[in-house]
Amino acid sequence: MNLDKAVETKKMTGKRSTTLLRLLKLVANTSPWMLITSIIAIILSAGSTVMGSLFIERLINEYIMPLLKQSHPDFGPLWQAIVVMFGFYAIGFIASYFFTMLMGVLAQKVQYRVRNEMFEHMEILPIAYFDENDFGDIMSRYTNDIDTLMQMISQSIPQFMNSLLNIVFVLAAMISLSWQLTIFTLIIFALSIGVVRFLTSRSAHYFQLQQKELGQVNGYNEEMLNGLKVIKVFSHEPEVEADFEVYNKELENAAGKANTYSTVLFPIMGNIGNLLYVLIAVIGGAVAINHIAPLSLGVIGAFLQLSKQFAMPIAQISQQLNSIVMALAGAKRIFDLEDQPVELDDGDVTITKDEKVKGTWYWNVPQNDGTVKQVTVKGHIVFDHVNFSYAPDKQILYDISLDAKPGMKVALVGETGAGKTTISNMVNRFYEIDSGTITYDGIPIKRIKKDDLRHSLSIVLQETHMFTGTVMDNIRFGNMNASDDDVYQAAHLSHADEFIHHLDEGYQTVIDGEGGDLSQGQMQLLSIARAMIADEPVMILDEATSSIDTQTEQLIQSGMDNLLAGRTSFVIAHRLSTIVNSDLILVLDHGHIIEAGNHDQLLKQKGYYYELYTGKKEIE
Numbered sequence: 001m002n003l004d005k006a007v008e009t010k011k012m013t014g015k016r017s018t019t020l021l022r023l024l025k026l027v028a029n030t031s032p033w034m035l036i037t038s039i040i041a042i043i044l045s046a047g048s049t050v051m052g053s054l055f056i057e058r059l060i061n062e063y064i065m066p067l068l069k070q071s072h073p074d075f076g077p078l079w080q081a082i083v084v085m086f087g088f089y090a091i092g093f094i095a096s097y098f099f100t101m102l103m104g105v106l107a108q109k110v111q112y113r114v115r116n117e118m119f120e121h122m123e124i125l126p127i128a129y130f131d132e133n134d135f136g137d138i139m140s141r142y143t144n145d146i147d148t149l150m151q152m153i154s155q156s157i158p159q160f161m162n163s164l165l166n167i168v169f170v171l172a173a174m175i176s177l178s179w180q181l182t183i184f185t186l187i188i189f190a191l192s193i194g195v196v197r198f199l200t201s202r203s204a205h206y207f208q209l210q211q212k213e214l215g216q217v218n219g220y221n222e223e224m225l226n227g228l229k230v231i232k233v234f235s236h237e238p239e240v241e242a243d244f245e246v247y248n249k250e251l252e253n254a255a256g257k258a259n260t261y262s263t264v265l266f267p268i269m270g271n272i273g274n275l276l277y278v279l280i281a282v283i284g285g286a287v288a289i290n291h292i293a294p295l296s297l298g299v300i301g302a303f304l305q306l307s308k309q310f311a312m313p314i315a316q317i318s319q320q321l322n323s324i325v326m327a328l329a330g331a332k333r334i335f336d337l338e339d340q341p342v343e344l345d346d347g348d349v350t351i352t353k354d355e356k357v358k359g360t361w362y363w364n365v366p367q368n369d370g371t372v373k374q375v376t377v378k379g380h381i382v383f384d385h386v387n388f389s390y391a392p393d394k395q396i397l398y399d400i401s402l403d404a405k406p407g408m409k410v411a412l413v414g415e416t417g418a419g420k421t422t423i424s425n426m427v428n429r430f431y432e433i434d435s436g437t438i439t440y441d442g443i444p445i446k447r448i449k450k451d452d453l454r455h456s457l458s459i460v461l462q463e464t465h466m467f468t469g470t471v472m473d474n475i476r477f478g479n480m481n482a483s484d485d486d487v488y489q490a491a492h493l494s495h496a497d498e499f500i501h502h503l504d505e506g507y508q509t510v511i512d513g514e515g516g517d518l519s520q521g522q523m524q525l526l527s528i529a530r531a532m533i534a535d536e537p538v539m540i541l542d543e544a545t546s547s548i549d550t551q552t553e554q555l556i557q558s559g560m561d562n563l564l565a566g567r568t569s570f571v572i573a574h575r576l577s578t579i580v581n582s583d584l585i586l587v588l589d590h591g592h593i594i595e596a597g598n599h600d601q602l603l604k605q606k607g608y609y610y611e612l613y614t615g616k617k618e619i620e
């Protein structure tokens with residue numbers, strides 16, 4: 001049991017040192033000259049401060065003591081010596097200012113770099129990563145973890161190095177003055193280091209816990225903020241508050257303990273320093289007066305000053321170690337995100353849009369003989385006995401076979417959770433199938449580069465997303481090269497232009513990421529306009545018109561028909577009126593296709609679809 005614990009601790013320390021090493025490499029790579037200059041300044045700062053203190057011995061023995069014996073003292077040499085001592089301290093001060101400033105700038109640079117790296121990496125992570133990790137926790141890595149990292153680089157690490165050097169230099173200076181007093185000082189410190197080590201290990205544990213709990217509180221907060229309306233509608237505020245209270249309490253506990261252990265260190269160490277000061281004065285004085293050892297007043301004076309300089313960094317080092325350990329926990333979370341395996345893409349088939357002939361795209365298929373064959377993109381998508389599960393033990397799609405011929409409108413119908421969206425997720429390869437094959441114009445989609453595959457698909461989801469910018473920008477997001485006229489035409493076809501004209505600034509109205517004052521339906525119209533302008537060979541419409549009223553939906557139906565004409569489309573809609581004119585309707589039940597055919601054929605079968613359709617009619 002104890003052995004296990006020891007192995008575990010070793011593993012943790014191992015991980016911490018790997019993180020530290022990686023972090024130091026990152027800092028060194030970001031700006032080697034800043035780091036080197038800072039290190040030189042740190043050495044200079046520690047060295048000159050110790051030199052200043054050592055000079056006290058000469059100041060007392062060689063400049064002050066002789067004056068006491070003179071009847072007409074000449075203060076000239078004393079003033080000169082004081083200027084020299086002041087010079088040492090001034091160099092120490094300037095060097096300290098210099099490295100603090102440089103490390104601050106360096107920390108900003110590292111922060112900038114880490115944020116960029118994290119964001120870039122996040123963009124290429126598989127969708128599955130975001131299913132498993134909540135947004136608040138990911139956001140916490142951008143905010144809290146980066147903040148602590150920043151503090152560590154700008155303050156804790158340079159101060160830690162400064163303290164460490166101070167200890168080494170002061171120790172050397174103390175030995176040169178009196179080895180007996182040095183041994184005495186070290187014994188007192190050995191005792192205090194035991195206490196410090198115990199306290200730092202405890203606080204390190206709670207700091208890590210604190211970072212984890214903070215991530216959870218943020219995650220919960222974000223989730224509840226997103227679902228604020230739902231919570232209010234169902235009057236779940238008390239339950240949500242109670243749950244939040246639990247997370248918050250856990251955070252408070254961890255933070256409280258971490259804080260207690262770390263704050264208790266400073267007074268302990270501070271008072272050990274004071275105690276030592278008194279002991280050295282008394283013992284040193286007694287030894288000198290009784291001539292036990294050759295101790296001059298100058299040596300005792302300088303030793304007293306050095307003992308303070310010895311105590312201070314030891315007190316600080318424990319705090320700096322705490323901040324470093326805390327920041328390492330944050331750094332580890334940042335590196336964990338950066339180390340997440342990115343979405344694999346071993347495809348070699350790419351897509352090209354023929355800019356001369358509108359709506360013409362080609363697959364570039366590398367052949368065995370090294371040539372590249374151009375295949376016109378037709379939008380022929382075939383599923384052959386496809387099985388899929390999100391998690392290993394939870395199969396969602398069973399033996400799905402379908403043939404979406406070029407230009408076909410394929411509707412997916414079925415109850416909530418039947419697997420309709422999952423089928424569309426297979427086409428865009430957000431997830432990998434377990435078995436079976438999917439081909440696109442005869443090419444297995446595994447061979448197609450994911451970016452190019454997705455470039456050939458236009459997707460309109462029920463959950464619309466707008467970006468901060470004008471209405472015009474938001475429609476143009478579908479095709480950055482589209483002209484203003486293209487945007488107007490797409491908005492006209494999707495019937496979005498009617499409400500856009502009523503906005504204060506028309507197409508130049510700025511909306512934020514949440515869509516501003518736009519209704520869900522209006523945002524869906526903008527999304528449809530965005531898809532129209534993208535002009536891609538295959539369309540996936542997943543409840544794309546669910547928030548649009550039936551009248552407007554009928555109005556845009558002709559626009560939608562224009563949009564879908566000549567393209568293969570997968571349409572998911574609960575409102576059956578949207579899909580009755582489909583070439584192929586697939587009825588899904590618990591991940592199985594149970595019926596397939598067009599509207600008339602399915603009605604004749606008098607099966608599930610018939611019941612659904614007639615049931616819907618009764619409702620209407």
Ligand SMILES: Nc1ncnc2c1ncn2[C@@H]1O[C@H](COP(=O)(O)OP(=O)(O)OP(=O)(O)O)[C@@H](O)[C@H]1O
Nearest residue numbers: 131390391396414415416417418419420421422423
């Ligand atoms: N990312 C995911 N991870 C794990 N399971 C998932 C995930 N997404 C969906 N599921 C599960 O897969 C099943 C099919 O979901 P899917 O979204 O495809 O259904 P749907 O027919 O589109 O439903 P709806 O009409 O409600 O949109 C459901 O049981 C759902 O819980």
